[in-house]
Amino acid sequence: MTNITFFRTAQGYVGFSACGHAGNAPQGKNIVCAAVSASVELTECQLTDILSLNTKVEIDAKTACVSVRLQDANPQAQAPIEALKIYLTRLSGEYPRFLKISEVSPC
Numbered sequence: 823m824t825n826i827t828f829f830r831t832a833q834g835y836v837g838f839s840a841c842g843h844a845g846n847a848p849q850g851k852n853i854v855c856a857a858v859s860a861s862v863e864l865t866e867c868q869l870t871d872i873l874s875l876n877t878k879v880e881i882d883a884k885t886a887c888v889s890v891r892l893q894d895a896n897p898q899a900q901a902p903i904e905a906l907k908i909y910l911t912r913l914s915g916e917y918p919r920f921l922k923i924s925e926v927s928p929c
Contacts, residue, residue: 824858824886824921826910828903829928834895835903836928837877838862841887854913854920855886861909866890868902875899891928 829837840862843855866888869875875896880889892899907923914921 828925837891839889865906873898
């Protein structure tokens with residue numbers, strides 16, 4: 823299962839993480855993992871390369887975990903992160919056994 827967590831303060835989103843393999847097909851044929859990976863990478867590119875926001879990106883290949891964190895709830899970051907959440911929530915509706923979406927306050 824892939825666990826996707828969105829980090830939100832009272833001011834807005836400050837990041838997200840996606841961890842684990844969906845497990846719905848063998849490696850290389852897993853459309854759920856491919857969809858999650860592509861959408862997460864696209865959002866990270868929007869935040870860092872297009873909007874030039876100060877982000878901390880961590881990737882752990884062993885645990886299949888990607889984390890993107892902002893220093894604060896930048897107004898420019900809200901739409902890309904909200905779009906990611908909407909897309910992944912829709913995807914989890916199609917594949918509920920393979921994706922779990924949550925929203926928490928950052929530590």
